[in-house]
Amino acid sequence: MKNNVFFVNDNLIENRFSSTDIHQVLFSEGVFNPQNHDFARHLPESRILVVLSGTINKLYGQIVREYFESRRGREAQKFLVVECGEKNKNLETVAEVCKAATEMNLKRKSVIVAIGGGVCTDICGFASAVYDRGVPHIKVPTTLVGFGDAGIGIKNGVNFCGRKNNIGSFSHPQLSVLDSTFLLTLDERQLRCGLAEVIKLATVYDLVLFRAVEANGDRLVKSRMQGYQEESVFILKRAVLGILELLNDNIYEVNSYARALDFGHTFSPSIEVSTNHQVLHGEAVAIDIAISSAISKKLGVLSEKDFFRLIGVIKNCGLDILHPAIDAGMLWRGLDSIIAHRNGELNLVIPAGIGACTFLRDPKELNKTLLMEALELLRGIDNA
Numbered sequence: 001m002k003n004n005v006f007f008v009n010d011n012l013i014e015n016r017f018s019s020t021d022i023h024q025v026l027f028s029e030g031v032f033n034p035q036n037h038d039f040a041r042h043l044p045e046s047r048i049l050v051v052l053s054g055t056i057n058k059l060y061g062q063i064v065r066e067y068f069e070s071r072r073g074r075e076a077q078k079f080l081v082v083e084c085g086e087k088n089k090n091l092e093t094v095a096e097v098c099k100a101a102t103e104m105n106l107k108r109k110s111v112i113v114a115i116g117g118g119v120c121t122d123i124c125g126f127a128s129a130v131y132d133r134g135v136p137h138i139k140v141p142t143t144l145v146g147f148g149d150a151g152i153g154i155k156n157g158v159n160f161c162g163r164k165n166n167i168g169s170f171s172h173p174q175l176s177v178l179d180s181t182f183l184l185t186l187d188e189r190q191l192r193c194g195l196a197e198v199i200k201l202a203t204v205y206d207l208v209l210f211r212a213v214e215a216n217g218d219r220l221v222k223s224r225m226q227g228y229q230e231e232s233v234f235i236l237k238r239a240v241l242g243i244l245e246l247l248n249d250n251i252y253e254v255n256s257y258a259r260a261l262d263f264g265h266t267f268s269p270s271i272e273v274s275t276n277h278q279v280l281h282g283e284a285v286a287i288d289i290a291i292s293s294a295i296s297k298k299l300g301v302l303s304e305k306d307f308f309r310l311i312g313v314i315k316n317c318g319l320d321i322l323h324p325a326i327d328a329g330m331l332w333r334g335l336d337s338i339i340a341h342r343n344g345e346l347n348l349v350i351p352a353g354i355g356a357c358t359f360l361r362d363p364k365e366l367n368k369t370l371l372m373e374a375l376e377l378l379r380g381i382d383n384a
């Protein structure tokens, strides 16, 4: 056990912030299957507001409604469907959720349940933090990004004034329910994006997790990480545990701006913006991981062997290490806003082996020539 994060049993992790303030993460397959009672055991007696993203409503709306109504009767909950794209991730949609909560007279001990990707869980997490000055919420993430990040952390945010996640809260769900069967309908590209975040964590923190991803590569995508493949279950649980441990080190992000989980998140914003989001977040993270690792190799921090292992894992998971729109000038310009955000520090996370990392803290530790050389190294691999 590290930082009060531990497995209570095979399918339940607890993150104990205090003896009364606890976040539980439940792993259960086919959670809305009528024969599955796992989720119901954790549901409060009180009334609940169930919010589904538009996509989840289309794919799973009926089974979700039947699940709740058969257990709790029609009156015990209200269902709300919200369209969940980045452009709807705003205060208006938060207001929609709060309005539905008001109409059903949701009280402090009632719960908002969010079922959807990171956009949906972020909107609902924030709505639950502000409605009636805070009611509990439950997140049921339906994407791999949700499993390993948005659905299990304590941050919630919506876009405001053109800035991503500009308004939000630190408030953890009382429960996260992780059902890998949702991944069966997820687009392969979205799945790869989630894998990029798993590779990020494994590289800086967990050699065992890295080996598991390395051994399976694209099979994880093709199998949609289903339970019959023991490795997938292992990877999901190990990733959740690792993320919670690392987040707890600096839970309100005030101790330090040097965070291992920022690996892959220094160059990626410029890559997303300059490609007009043609490159998705997780894809940009994979490219950033490759660039940061090439810098580490150039500096002699990462060995050649580990560098090529890392590049191999990215490629085997079907992710790119470069994009034609990327050049050193564009990446260099993008660093200004990152440095401003990190309080004048660069804090570029670079791998120092597999399962370990170090930081280039001072902006002076990186120069444009080094960046160009790193890109050259990756181009050589890509063209080989």
Ligand SMILES: NC(=O)c1ccc[n+]([C@@H]2O[C@H](COP(=O)([O-])OP(=O)(O)OC[C@H]3O[C@@H](n4cnc5c(N)ncnc54)[C@H](O)[C@@H]3O)[C@@H](O)[C@H]2O)c1
Pocket (backbone or CB within 6 Å): 053, 055, 056, 059, 084, 085, 086, 089, 116, 117, 118, 119, 120, 122, 142, 143, 144, 145, 146, 149, 150, 151, 153, 154, 155, 156, 157, 165, 182, 183, 184, 185, 186, 187, 190
């Ligand atoms: N709060 C946090 O700590 C945190 C962490 C990471 C990301 N985020 C936020 O999460 C968002 C990204 O999350 P995401 O990658 O889950 O994106 P998303 O919510 O946009 O979902 C991605 C796509 O997959 C679809 N989808 C979701 N589940 C599906 C399923 N089971 N089957 C088929 N289609 C499905 C969605 O409709 C959408 O088109 C961003 O807004 C980001 O800011 C928050």
Ligand SMILES: [Zn+2]
Pocket (backbone or CB within 6 Å): 197, 265, 281, 285
């Ligand atoms: Zn990310």
